[in-house]
Amino acid sequence: MSIHPSEPFRIKMVEPIQLIDPETREKALQRAGYNIFGLKSDEVYIDLLTDSGTGAMSQEQWSGIMLGDESYAGARSYQRLSDTMADIFGFKHFVPTHQGRAAENILCAVILKEGQYVPSNMHFDTTEGNIRARGGRPTNLICEEAFSDDPNIPFKGNMDLDKLENFIQEVGEENIPLGMITITNNAGGGQPVSLENLRGVSEIYKRHNIPFFIDACRYAENAYFIKTREPGYKDKSTLEIAREIFSLADGATMSAKKDAIVNIGGFLACNDPALFEKIKNELILREGFITYGGLAGRDLDAIAIGLREGLQEDYLAYRLGQTRYLTEELKRVGVPVIEPAGGHAVYINAGALLPHIPQSEFPGQSLTVEMYREGAIRGVELGSVAFAYPDPDTGEMVYPELDLVRLALPRRTYTQSHLDYVVKVLERIVKKADSLRGFRIIKEPPLMRHFSCIFEPL
Numbered sequence: 001m002s003i004h005p006s007e008p009f010r011i012k013m014v015e016p017i018q019l020i021d022p023e024t025r026e027k028a029l030q031r032a033g034y035n036i037f038g039l040k041s042d043e044v045y046i047d048l049l050t051d052s053g054t055g056a057m058s059q060e061q062w063s064g065i066m067l068g069d070e071s072y073a074g075a076r077s078y079q080r081l082s083d084t085m086a087d088i089f090g091f092k093h094f095v096p097t098h099q100g101r102a103a104e105n106i107l108c109a110v111i112l113k114e115g116q117y118v119p120s121n122m123h124f125d126t127t128e129g130n131i132r133a134r135g136g137r138p139t140n141l142i143c144e145e146a147f148s149d150d151p152n153i154p155f156k157g158n159m160d161l162d163k164l165e166n167f168i169q170e171v172g173e174e175n176i177p178l179g180m181i182t183i184t185n186n187a188g189g190g191q192p193v194s195l196e197n198l199r200g201v202s203e204i205y206k207r208h209n210i211p212f213f214i215d216a217c218r219y220a221e222n223a224y225f226i227k228t229r230e231p232g233y234k235d236k237s238t239l240e241i242a243r244e245i246f247s248l249a250d251g252a253t254m255s256a257k258k259d260a261i262v263n264i265g266g267f268l269a270c271n272d273p274a275l276f277e278k279i280k281n282e283l284i285l286r287e288g289f290i291t292y293g294g295l296a297g298r299d300l301d302a303i304a305i306g307l308r309e310g311l312q313e314d315y316l317a318y319r320l321g322q323t324r325y326l327t328e329e330l331k332r333v334g335v336p337v338i339e340p341a342g343g344h345a346v347y348i349n350a351g352a353l354l355p356h357i358p359q360s361e362f363p364g365q366s367l368t369v370e371m372y373r374e375g376a377i378r379g380v381e382l383g384s385v386a387f388a389y390p391d392p393d394t395g396e397m398v399y400p401e402l403d404l405v406r407l408a409l410p411r412r413t414y415t416q417s418h419l420d421y422v423v424k425v426l427e428r429i430v431k432k433a434d435s436l437r438g439f440r441i442i443k444e445p446p447l448m449r450h451f452s453c454i455f456e457p458l
């Protein structure tokens, strides 16, 4: 048995959840067209759909909310956030935004022209969408180890530096208005990037005069992985590691719904004053004045406090320990999982658990539905439903390498007994895995079909 870390907090406010009966769950599934995005939250017992904006705020954050200054311009809340930003990230300029994707939208609007390339280890889907929406070409240059099933690789989120150098030579630095990296790599299982790799990436971008932006959503989790896994960082604080990370970059985008542990918010930061002028203009057009950026003053206080709490090492040890606990326990009961455990989520290899269901019949969808049917648990399919697409030349479906189901852990929200419940439900599913059937899609939108398509069981 693996050990669940002790929570470095106790519970002072509770939100009731209930387990509805199996017949009501079956009706809910039918009503939703077997798409778990169509379920009401009251129909779900353990909700592991996402870790975005679903965490629990602390007493300090809630009291910060009461101190929020709602002045339109120059609010005290903005000043407090600004001080925290300077202390942790050290960029010369920043603006708050209402989410991560708003920061991405503004950055792409001011820096990117049609036909240009934006390399990264792996773009998250909103980043990719925002680049494409401006006619740009997002390019993923993740290291080969990312696809290995060796559980002992410490930094599977790293960029392949040779690929990056070759890519820049090939398309020309003049066609790359910015370069990025995502820490931790959300689309690649929440796997971290090492500081050594970040230094290499920074050096290459600098040499080619390409501005380097970090997608910083889970920078604190990444900093703690560096502290515990990278030689030379054991005695450094996560704050010192974060400062070192961002000293290598020219700017950052962030969804504060992740490592700032708030329910809404984000930011866009940079050093270049000319770029910042353009960002300010675009922000005022789209989001709001530069000292609030589409948020209430109180939200800025919650972010300022959350950014510091997100770096606390007892919290991070608990957070990453919880993810590791669920990964190891699932493995113990025979569930194939991606290893090593990442930061924010556990990834089940549904294709390996349900080898009798072909990719065209969506093994990840089958497992997602069964987790809800068996235990009112909501995870999300990240496989052939989310990622298969028809080849533009032949029309033939191109399927992803793996059919995964992600169980994302909201921050400071569920306890060990909740996770043990998840493990028990999956243990029951493993025993009857042979009897699970696939699905057919009977209605789908043209883009991002997994959010709204309708299924029929086979």
Ligand SMILES: *Cc1c(COP(=O)(O)O)cnc(C)c1O
Pocket (backbone or CB within 6 Å): 052, 099, 100, 101, 102, 124, 126, 127, 182, 186, 187, 215, 217, 254, 255, 256, 257, 258, 265, 266
């Ligand atoms: C969540 C996320 C985003 C987008 O942020 P939103 O707040 O959901 O708009 C971008 N990049 C990564 C890595 C993320 O995890």
